[in-house]
Amino acid sequence: MNFIIIGGDAAGMSAASRAKRTDPNLEVIVLEQTQDVSYSACGMPYNIADPVRPIDDLVVRKAEVFRQKQGIDLRVGYRVEAIDPSRRTVSGTGVDGRPFVLAYDRLLIATGARPAIPDVPGIDSDGVVALKNLDDGRRIKALLRGRNADRVVILGMGYIALEMAEALRSRGIAVSLVKPRPGLLPWMAPELSAVVGEELAANGVVRHDGHRLERIEARGERLRVVGDRLDLTADMVLAAVGVVPNSEMAAAAGLALGPGQAVAVDRGLQTSVPDIYAAGDCADAFHVVTGQRVYIPLALRANRAGWAAADNVCGRRAEVDGVAGTAVFKVFNLEVARTGLTVDEAAAAGFDPVSVAVTTSSRAHAHPGAGKIHVHLVGDRSSGRLLGAQMVGTEGAAHRINAAAVALHARMTVDAFAQTDLSYAPPFGPVWDPLLTAANQLLKKI
Amino acid sequence: MNFIIIGGDAAGMSAASRAKRTDPNLEVIVLEQTQDVSYSACGMPYNIADPVRPIDDLVVRKAEVFRQKQGIDLRVGYRVEAIDPSRRTVSGTGVDGRPFVLAYDRLLIATGARPAIPDVPGIDSDGVVALKNLDDGRRIKALLRGRNADRVVILGMGYIALEMAEALRSRGIAVSLVKPRPGLLPWMAPELSAVVGEELAANGVVRHDGHRLERIEARGERLRVVGDRLDLTADMVLAAVGVVPNSEMAAAAGLALGPGQAVAVDRGLQTSVPDIYAAGDCADAFHVVTGQRVYIPLALRANRAGWAAADNVCGRRAEVDGVAGTAVFKVFNLEVARTGLTVDEAAAAGFDPVSVAVTTSSRAHAHPGAGKIHVHLVGDRSSGRLLGAQMVGTEGAAHRINAAAVALHARMTVDAFAQTDLSYAPPFGPVWDPLLTAANQLLKKI
Numbered sequence: 001m002n003f004i005i006i007g008g009d010a011a012g013m014s015a016a017s018r019a020k021r022t023d024p025n026l027e028v029i030v031l032e033q034t035q036d037v038s039y040s041a042c043g044m045p046y047n048i049a050d051p052v053r054p055i056d057d058l059v060v061r062k063a064e065v066f067r068q069k070q071g072i073d074l075r076v077g078y079r080v081e082a083i084d085p086s087r088r089t090v091s092g093t094g095v096d097g098r099p100f101v102l103a104y105d106r107l108l109i110a111t112g113a114r115p116a117i118p119d120v121p122g123i124d125s126d127g128v129v130a131l132k133n134l135d136d137g138r139r140i141k142a143l144l145r146g147r148n149a150d151r152v153v154i155l156g157m158g159y160i161a162l163e164m165a166e167a168l169r170s171r172g173i174a175v176s177l178v179k180p181r182p183g184l185l186p187w188m189a190p191e192l193s194a195v196v197g198e199e200l201a202a203n204g205v206v207r208h209d210g211h212r213l214e215r216i217e218a219r220g221e222r223l224r225v226v227g228d229r230l231d232l233t234a235d236m237v238l239a240a241v242g243v244v245p246n247s248e249m250a251a252a253a254g255l256a257l258g259p260g261q262a263v264a265v266d267r268g269l270q271t272s273v274p275d276i277y278a279a280g281d282c283a284d285a286f287h288v289v290t291g292q293r294v295y296i297p298l299a300l301r302a303n304r305a306g307w308a309a310a311d312n313v314c315g316r317r318a319e320v321d322g323v324a325g326t327a328v329f330k331v332f333n334l335e336v337a338r339t340g341l342t343v344d345e346a347a348a349a350g351f352d353p354v355s356v357a358v359t360t361s362s363r364a365h366a367h368p369g370a371g372k373i374h375v376h377l378v379g380d381r382s383s384g385r386l387l388g389a390q391m392v393g394t395e396g397a398a399h400r401i402n403a404a405a406v407a408l409h410a411r412m413t414v415d416a417f418a419q420t421d422l423s424y425a426p427p428f429g430p431v432w433d434p435l436l437t438a439a440n441q442l443l444k445k446i
Numbered sequence: 447m448n449f450i451i452i453g454g455d456a457a458g459m460s461a462a463s464r465a466k467r468t469d470p471n472l473e474v475i476v477l478e479q480t481q482d483v484s485y486s487a488c489g490m491p492y493n494i495a496d497p498v499r500p501i502d503d504l505v506v507r508k509a510e511v512f513r514q515k516q517g518i519d520l521r522v523g524y525r526v527e528a529i530d531p532s533r534r535t536v537s538g539t540g541v542d543g544r545p546f547v548l549a550y551d552r553l554l555i556a557t558g559a560r561p562a563i564p565d566v567p568g569i570d571s572d573g574v575v576a577l578k579n580l581d582d583g584r585r586i587k588a589l590l591r592g593r594n595a596d597r598v599v600i601l602g603m604g605y606i607a608l609e610m611a612e613a614l615r616s617r618g619i620a621v622s623l624v625k626p627r628p629g630l631l632p633w634m635a636p637e638l639s640a641v642v643g644e645e646l647a648a649n650g651v652v653r654h655d656g657h658r659l660e661r662i663e664a665r666g667e668r669l670r671v672v673g674d675r676l677d678l679t680a681d682m683v684l685a686a687v688g689v690v691p692n693s694e695m696a697a698a699a700g701l702a703l704g705p706g707q708a709v710a711v712d713r714g715l716q717t718s719v720p721d722i723y724a725a726g727d728c729a730d731a732f733h734v735v736t737g738q739r740v741y742i743p744l745a746l747r748a749n750r751a752g753w754a755a756a757d758n759v760c761g762r763r764a765e766v767d768g769v770a771g772t773a774v775f776k777v778f779n780l781e782v783a784r785t786g787l788t789v790d791e792a793a794a795a796g797f798d799p800v801s802v803a804v805t806t807s808s809r810a811h812a813h814p815g816a817g818k819i820h821v822h823l824v825g826d827r828s829s830g831r832l833l834g835a836q837m838v839g840t841e842g843a844a845h846r847i848n849a850a851a852v853a854l855h856a857r858m859t860v861d862a863f864a865q866t867d868l869s870y871a872p873p874f875g876p877v878w879d880p881l882l883t884a885a886n887q888l889l890k891k892i
Contacts, residue, residue, distance in 0.1 A: 410856030
């Protein structure tokens with residue numbers, strides 16, 4: 001039996017390794033269109049921050065290791081262009097430019113996502129880049145060096161936009177962020193997003209939110225970014241307005257799509273077509289709070305889904321619980337974290353949301369070096385359930401959020417969460433953990 | 447109606463404030479034998495580390511605030527010596543040295559704990575100290591300064607001993623730790639306690655474990671610490687071998703005691719005698735994993751129990767879920783954390799424990815500044831339940847442990863915990879959080 005995997009990134013290589021470990025006799029073929037497999041994509045902003053460090057530092061495992069030590073038939077430079085479920089084949093163009101057709105017994109679609117690109121004139125100009133794969137990282141580093149860049153415009157204000165803003169500022173580059181809708185991090189409670197806004201301003205990042213982009217003009221090695229009440233010049237423009245799943249090929253093969261046009265999968269990662277699985281940034285997931293399908297492409301889910309798909313292919317029935325939407329990023333001296341639903345998401349899912357925002361110290365009374373930590377909690381008035389949490393702070397947000405994430409998986413009430421025995425020592429927080437203080441406040445409103 | 451509270455520390459003042467907020471007409475009388483109320487006792491090692499900063503920095507709220515702003519009848523310098531449940535009175539010695547008798551309607555025993563003192567000749571010598579209340583902190587700071595101390599012997603190797611070792615080393619003082627039983631932190635998995643041992647050694651702390659203490663001899667302003675194969679000289683000896691609950695008065699009044707001779711309370715903080723509650727370091731608790739009574743005196747529990755006792759006094763039925771034994775401390779550059787049961791505790795409670803220890807990076811692949819993080823997880827082979835976790839690392843242990851603590855409250859299986867959607871970003875950890883990596887490994891053994 002063979003197992004063909006389209007895509008050699010997080011989900012694809014996790015699945016390949018897991019399948020080969022579980023069943024060494026299984027023929028595992030990975031078809032990857034780029035030359036790079038198994039690298040820390042999320043680490044690229046931090047690598048780009050350092051002009052000297054080669055981007056290849058981010059490679060976790062080289063292709064040869066997968067081939068020689070793990071026995072995976074890993075083919076880089078292979079682009080799959082079509083899936084034919086009736087004939088059980090995949091076809092495309094090989095590394096030599098010649099067409100290929102391969103028959104599969106089990107297939108995993110792990111084609112990932114690609115950056116969304118704003119549809120404006122000039123977006124294809126030289127110097128307009130996106131950040132998704134290692135080649136993008138190479139291109140950006142070369143561009144910054146080649147143009148001796150001192151001004152960059154970033155389209156978008158999400159995680160990657162903010163991480164890249166920090167990376168570029170650390171190289172002394174002036175950074176402007178542009179997006180059409182007003183407001184920073186609209187999913188975030190205003191009390192918390194204001195803190196992030198202050199941090200960006202304090203670090204010299206200029207925000208232009210509420211400015212529609214109209215066109216980009218190339219002027220030699222410079223770019224002019226023109227929009228509604230907007231006229232900026234830059235050496236490089238980075239498009240970081242989100243990602244879209246690479247699901248067109250799956251759709252063309254007749255597979256059902258879910259939210260955000262991602263490939264729809266069940267808890268066993270099976271698509272709507274027998275023997276075809278999908279995992280990673282191209283696929284959807286169930287949300288642990290709502291039970292509904294969502295498209296939240298993040299790295300842990302991709303790895304976990306790759307494993308589970310491989311287990312099912314190998315005959316070990318595996319189901320994944322779903323995602324809580326837990327995410328964290330660093331922006332300058334702040335940790336920003338979330339899990340679960342926002343108030344708006346909760347209302348849309350049929351809950352009766354009630355929320356609270358509290359600010360406490362990051363360390364105990366009188367402990368030196370303390371900063372502020374801001375917590376926003378969302379609960380359901382009718383059931384008393386905890387629905388979501390957001391945190392922003394100079395320290396202690398990134399890992400603290402996980403306590404709330406576990407509570408969401410356990411479907412805990414705010415009352416039960418407020419009773420949990422969380423850690424305390426003066427260097428790490430107040431006696432009442434900020435999450436508990438917020439939960440106690442939220443209880444008064446439920 | 448009146449509510450008399452014996453003890454004005456964490457549990458007592460939490461109860462007093464909560465009761466007065468809930469029922470402003472309630473007469474709330476707090477009898478505190480020292481002059482200090484409402485201070486960060488856990489902050490004392492960090493204050494002692496700084497020769498200049500006054501210990502009174504640790505005072506959170508002054509007595510006048512409780513009296514004038516909150517309307518609490520707070521009497522400092524009042525020592526309660528007896529409780530008479532049949533007459534519903536407490537009696538003792540007042541600030542003026544005169545005896546007093548007060549009748550109560552509801553009584554809260556919040557007498558706390560005191561340091562255990564090794565019973566050896568010379569233990570009462572000048573220069574032998576313990577660290578529990580603010581006066582102890584004052585005494586230690588004065589002693590270190592007055593004797594221009596450069597050598598301290600600490601009896602014990604628990605949290606406080608290690609925190610004080612760090613504090614004293616930061617002042618350039620030579621520190622020796624002494625305890626009779628061999629091994630550092632015997633509750634900890636050997637792979638993890640070895641890391642703590644290396645950290646102590648790297649910071650010049652000398653350990654003498656497995657050396658029975660025989661006597662202390664005063665030699666002017668110096669102390670000689672003599673034991674089995676042990677002869678040390680010090681300017682100060684700190685006894686930090688644990689605490690014992692101040693429960694003798696409760697026992698004399700006929701109240702039932704629980705583990706560790708702590709006052710036995712139910713989930714509503716009621717003692718075995720009607721209208722008498724107990725909370726804080728003098729009282730026991732139920733363990734959320736075993737459901738059994740335990741004596742684990744920690745600050746969060748004291749505050750929470752004080753609140754719940756006050757709610758019950760005010761007619762708002764309140765129960766507390768119990769303790770998971772979550773604790774964290776800092777020792778030099780390490781964060782050390784635990785929650786739930788050790789393997790030995792699990793076996794003693796009737797579980798069939800299985801455990802795993804893993805070491806991962808504290809940050810993502812190739813992210814600069816990473817350290818190691820060590821995780822030990824304990825599960826139950828028969829039920830699959832997660833029973834406990836321990837972590838040691840240069841970063842990321844203190845708050846991460848809370849994810850496991852919440853899982854214990856939710857009685858999660860290791861399988862369910864391994865499925866949780868925990869946060870990931872390169873500066874804060876690997877894609878698979880160290881807790882998840884450990885859970886995945888533990889699953890293989892269950």
